[in-house]
Amino acid sequence: MSDFMLPDIGEGIVECEVVEWRVAEGDVIEEDQPVVEVMTDKALVEITAPEAGRITRLYVDKGEIAKVHAPLFAYEAEGEASSEAEAPQAGPAREEHAEPGPAAPSVAPAPAGASKDFILPDIGEGIVECEIVEWRVAEGERIAEDQPVVDVMTDKARVEITAPEAGVVHRLHVAQGEITRVHAPLYAYLPEGGEAVAETPVPRRASPAPPETEAPRAEEGESRRGRGPYGRIPAAPAVRRLLREHGLALSEVPGSGKQGRVLKEDVLRHLERGGDETAAAVSAPRTAEGRAPGAGEPVAGEVRVEPLRGVRAVMARRMVEAATTIPHFQYGEEIDVTELLALRERLKPRAEQESVRLTLMPFFMKAMALAVREEPILNARLNDDASEIHYLPAVNVGMAVDSRAGLLVPNVKGVERRSLLGVAAEIQRLTEDARSGKVAASDLKGGTISISNIGAMGGTYAAPIINAPEVAIVAIGKTQWLPRFDVDDRVVKRAIMTVTWSGDHRIIDGGTIARFCNAWKGYLEAPETMLLHLG
Known part of the structure; x- marks a missing residue:
């Protein structure tokens, strides 16, 4: 038995009202048969069956509200082994699925001896989708409880999903590299003791029908030109959404699938050809993947399109939000780090004995935590309506890491409480985790002030964007050996580092950030003075 999850039915739509069920529990259904009509805040939408089978349960009553990516109905696919436990149930069974909660890990109920769908649980605050990075198991493979099954990448971190119980993997619903949604089925498995049915192949749900490779028979000609057995054009919800995004009508795109089903490839091909695709193209020879010969092959001067996903997608949103809602102002300064470099060289061998790589970053962070004592507003934040300033009890210094994702x-949490060696060890751990794509979500939350070490890549100046809801960020430029005058007016060689601050001008003014920067600069130019303040 499989749960049909209410798909995305329009941009920004998260719920809808069930207007009319076209089927009842126990009814036999065919692929693309209309099953239910739902009303969103924009339109009446018809939901069709993903494949042939029999309705076993309706989770949402007529007139009730259904949630996107929540179970809408359950069905037994054609050819799937049935049991008495799959008989329609009433009342309470529906309520179990009305509101999928955030509890981890959730598994859709299934009868004894049949497969269960593992529902992707909430994996982080505000996260609604993720990308499948790597499957650790294959269909038919035995799994143990708590065994790692799949790695997924959210817009914040890489997360490992483990098995809720022992059994056998029955079906992987989402391919590697594809996007899946929270509260949607991730994979199906047979619990321990129910593996006997594993030999019975179950049609993979939500997979597009294989494209026809033979020329259509005469009696099928009309349906292949766009009309299925129910007088409508067959197409998956994702395809219909793609059409809406490009302002196309379903009837404009010739379908190459079974009974004229419009596939994603058909829409993309139609767009590539500028909408001038003719009916003759439908019956043109195709490859095993449903493409016309040569489709997808590189063309000289062709534009390569890459979807904006994961960390890059959330960075794009957050940077636009920060740059447009926070009034930034910049403040630049030069810092003489000659003495700091010498101190680091003396301490490096001791740090290496502890298997810690000592860079300048731990010194930057410790000096920043000390400077916050003098200007605590640099370690504060505004509340949502900008009516209160919240002074934070710990200095959690963020550092920008250029990772694969x-x-x-x-x-680094609580920099003010850590030793210099402790800060260095934590920086090393976070950098390695971030660059491998396995940084924990907790390590990305709770930052109070940030450092962007652009100088590590050769930059001298930068105007960084504040990492909201923080109120300040500093960009550190590369260190250069430059001539400077000493106290006796002699030209000497000094290590000069440029820094550029960005501050939230709603609560930080030029004088405040200048005083803070001067205090920070004082500790870095005379690093031994930090010893006076270390507990």
Whole structure:
């Protein structure tokens, strides 16, 4: 038995009202048969059957509200082994699925001897979707309780999903590299003791029908040109959404699938050809993947399109939000780090004995935590309606890391309480985790002030964007050996580092950030003075 999850039915739509069920529990259904009509805040939408089978349960009554990505109805696919436990149930069974909660890990109920769907649980505050990075198991493979099954990448971190109980993997619903949604089925498995039915193949739900490779028979000609057995054009919800995004009508795109089903490839091909695709293209020879010969092959001068996903997608949203809602102002300064470099060289061998790599970053962070004592508003934040300033009890310094997934900003918690060696060890751990894509979500939350070490890549100046809801960020430029005058007016060689601050001008003014920067600069130019304040 499989649960049909209410798909995305329009941009921004999260729920809808069930207007009319076209079927009842126990009814036999065919692929693309209309099953239910739902009303969103924009339109009446018809939901069709993903494949042939029999309705076993309706989870939402007529007139009730259904949630996107929540179970709408359950069905037994054609050819799937049935049992008495799959008989329609009433009342309380529906309520179990009306509101899928955030409890982890959730598994859709299933009868004894049949497979269960593992529902992707809430994996982080505000996260609604993730990308499948790597499946650790294959269909038919035996799994143990708490065994890692799949790695997924959210817009914040890489997360490992484990098995809720022992059994056998029956079906992987989402392919590697594809996007899945929270509260949607991730994979199906047979619990321990129910593996006997594993030999019975179950049609993979939500997979597009294989494209026809033979020329259509005469009696099928009309349906292949766009009309299925129910007088409508067959297409998956994702395809209909793609059409809406491009302002196309379903009837404009010739379908190459079974009974004229419009596939995603048909829509993309139609767009590539500027909408001038003719009916003759439908019956043109196709490859095993349903493409016309040569489709998808690189063309000279062709534009390569890559979807904006994961960390890069959330960075795009957050940077636009921060740049447009926070009044930024910049403040630049030069810092003489000659003495700091010498101190680090003396301490490096001791740190290496502890298997810790000592860079300048731990010194930057410790000096920042000390400077916050003098100007605590740099470690504060505004509440949502900008009516209160909240002074934070700990200095959690974030650091921008250029990872494979994109820009990540993990933070060292409680810098003011840690030793210099402790800060260095934590920086090393966070950097390694971020660059491998396995940084924990907790390491990305709770930052209070950030450092962007652009100088590590050769930059001298930058105007960083504040990492909201923080109120300040500093960009550190590369260190250069430059001529400077000493106290006796002699030209000497000094290590000069440029820094550029961005502050939230709603609560930080030029004088405040200048005083803070001067205090920070004082500790870095005379690093031994930090010893006076270390507990």
